[in-house]
Amino acid sequence: MFKSKSSRGTAREQTKEQANEQANEQAVDKKAFVFGLMSVFLCGIGFSIIAPVVPFLVQPYTNQGNQAVVVTLLTSVYALCVFLAAPGLGALSDRYGRRPLLFICLLGSAAGYFIFGLGGALWVLFAGRIIEGIAGGVISTLFAYFADITPAAQRTKYFGWMSAAVGAGSAMGPAIGGLLAKFGYSVPMYAAAAITVLNAGAGFFLMPESLGRENRLSKITAARLNPLAQLFHVLTAKNLSRLLISAFLIWVPNGSLQAVLSQFTVDTFHWAPALIGLMFSIMGIQDIVSQGLIMPKLLKKLSDAQIAILGMASEIAGYGFIAASALFSFYPLMIAGMFIFGFGDSVFGPAFNGMLSKSAEPGGQGRIQGGSQSIQALARIIGPVIGGQIYVSLGHASPALMGMLLIAGAIIVMYRGKLVFRTAEGP
Numbered sequence: 001m002f003k004s005k006s007s008r009g010t011a012r013e014q015t016k017e018q019a020n021e022q023a024n025e026q027a028v029d030k031k032a033f034v035f036g037l038m039s040v041f042l043c044g045i046g047f048s049i050i051a052p053v054v055p056f057l058v059q060p061y062t063n064q065g066n067q068a069v070v071v072t073l074l075t076s077v078y079a080l081c082v083f084l085a086a087p088g089l090g091a092l093s094d095r096y097g098r099r100p101l102l103f104i105c106l107l108g109s110a111a112g113y114f115i116f117g118l119g120g121a122l123w124v125l126f127a128g129r130i131i132e133g134i135a136g137g138v139i140s141t142l143f144a145y146f147a148d149i150t151p152a153a154q155r156t157k158y159f160g161w162m163s164a165a166v167g168a169g170s171a172m173g174p175a176i177g178g179l180l181a182k183f184g185y186s187v188p189m190y191a192a193a194a195i196t197v198l199n200a201g202a203g204f205f206l207m208p209e210s211l212g213r214e215n216r217l218s219k220i221t222a223a224r225l226n227p228l229a230q231l232f233h234v235l236t237a238k239n240l241s242r243l244l245i246s247a248f249l250i251w252v253p254n255g256s257l258q259a260v261l262s263q264f265t266v267d268t269f270h271w272a273p274a275l276i277g278l279m280f281s282i283m284g285i286q287d288i289v290s291q292g293l294i295m296p297k298l299l300k301k302l303s304d305a306q307i308a309i310l311g312m313a314s315e316i317a318g319y320g321f322i323a324a325s326a327l328f329s330f331y332p333l334m335i336a337g338m339f340i341f342g343f344g345d346s347v348f349g350p351a352f353n354g355m356l357s358k359s360a361e362p363g364g365q366g367r368i369q370g371g372s373q374s375i376q377a378l379a380r381i382i383g384p385v386i387g388g389q390i391y392v393s394l395g396h397a398s399p400a401l402m403g404m405l406l407i408a409g410a411i412i413v414m415y416r417g418k419l420v421f422r423t424a425e426g427p
Contacts, residue, residue: 032149032208033158037165039102039207040142042199044169046109046192049177050116052276055263056185061122068263070122072388074129075259079380081133084227086140086373091224095217098145099209106200108135110193117189140373147357148210156304156354157296163350164291171285178277185273227374235375240356242413244375247352249410250312251379253319253403254345256387258380260399268396269331279338286342295347307351309414312407314344319403326397337400 055071062070093101112132116125142162150158177188217224235241265271265279298307318341325334356372387399 029149029208029210031206032145032210035202035207036142036146036149037161039199039203040162041165041169042195042202043138043142044166045173045176046113046169046196046199048170048173048280049180049188049192049195050113051174051262051280052178052273053181053185053188055266056181056273057116057119057125057189058122061125068260068267068391069388071263072256072259072384072391074125075255075384076381077126078129078133078136079255079377079384081130082136083374083377083381085134085136086377087227087229087231087371088225090140090144090368090371090373091217091220093141093144094211095220097209097211097216098141098148099203099207102138102141102145102207103200103203105135105138105141106196106203108132109138110196110200111135113189113193113196117186117193119186136373136377143353143357145210152358155357156350157299159350159353159357160291160295160299163346164288167283167286167288167291167346170283171281171288174277174280176277178272178274181273181277231371231374231378242416243352243355244372246308246312246410246414247372248375248379249406249413250315250348251376252383252386253399253406254315255380255383256399257319257322257341257403259384260387260391264326264391264396264399265334268326268329269334279335282335282338283342283345286339286346290343290346291350294343295350298347304351304355305414308348308355309411311344311346311348311351312411312414315341315348316344316404316407318342318344319400319407323397323400323404326395326400 054074055067058067058070058074089101089105109132112128112130112135114128115131116128118128119125143159146158146162147155176191180187180191235244261280262276265276271279295307298310302310318337318339321333321337321340325331325337356368386402390398390402
């Protein structure tokens with residue numbers, strides 16, 4: 001039987017799409033991509049291995065009533081330093097390449113972990129977090145690196161794999177940290193420093209530069225090193241303001257939850273570091289499951305913005321379960337809430353970064369990602385401070401209830417900007 005013209009046309013279109021997809025796949029530098037995944041995996045371990053022990057490291061230097069406030073202030077100080085440093089690091093990576101900046105940032109993070117582990121006084125803990133925060137351009141540099149080596153049409157998918165690699169590291173890190181805490185609360189900090197040095201060494205010997213000289217900045221102006229100027233730039237960029245405002249409203253309660261969660265489990269359920277580490281591993285496992293099984297199906301049916309909305313709705317539900325666990329002192333509700341929240345966070349991240357990266361030119365990826373990192377850091381300055389205060393004054397459920405309200409507002413902002421109705425490829 002002869003095929004109709006429309007059938008032949010459809011077949012040609014499908015063949016063309018397959019050819020384009022294969023070309024996009026071939027455009028990816030496999031060596032760079034493998035290194036990038038390995039690097040974010042090790043970063044995931046390094047970031048998360050310390051989570052179960054922070055309240056116990058702080059405990060000798062403060063009383064029980066103020067412990068939650070000090071824990072959240074340590075998070076805020078770190079975020080403040082990221083806010084001040086990230087735009088400059090992003091601009092420097094646009095000028096000199098991703099490779100040297102990533103190496104410097106990793107060594108700085110390792111020093112911060114080591115000093116925090118040494119302890120001895122509360123100011124030493126803050127000094128460790130300040131040093132780590134100043135070197136906090138690791139993630140924004142890695143996102144810019146992935147944006148350099150992946151074609152725009154495939155970028156959300158690759159960011160999903162990046163999130164899965166971070167999730168795998170984040171799943172292992174807290175469990176390792178909880179087990180290492182049996183040998184001393186500082187041991188996970190030293191392990192994080194060692195892992196980060198290993199990551200830096202691998203980058204020095206194996207990482208190919210991703211930003212060609214033709215795409216680099218010719219010079220860096222003072223304005224590009226100014227965090228407030230960078231913040232203004234990304235907020236006034238075309239099609240970015242509503243996206244970033246939505247993300248800010250999400251990151252504020254997320255920063256609060258991340259800062260107070262260890263203390264929450266100690267105060268509400270009297271958990272030890274090993275159990276806290278296992279609980280933090282839930283979100284990492286959720287990343288792996290979501291990126292490996294769910295995200296590929298979502299990308300076929302929904303735009304980036306629609307996936308982001310789905311993630312935000314899931315985060316609201318997760319916060320609801322976490323708040324209920326505090327009200328009823330019933331830890332299974334918190335575990336269920338962490339699974340639901342973890343799913344939402346895992347699908348929102350790559351969808352957001354996909355939309356963000358597609359808005360920038362090749363030579364501006366560092367600037368956009370650095371500016372985005374600054375906004376995230378600003379939210380993580382504000383979120384822990386607010387979360388710690390309302391945790392102490394209004395009760396253990398209050399940070400989660402705040403999350404439900406702010407993310408509902410983020411969904412409204414995204415809908416009003418009509419971002420949800422745009423496709424993944426264009427306006």
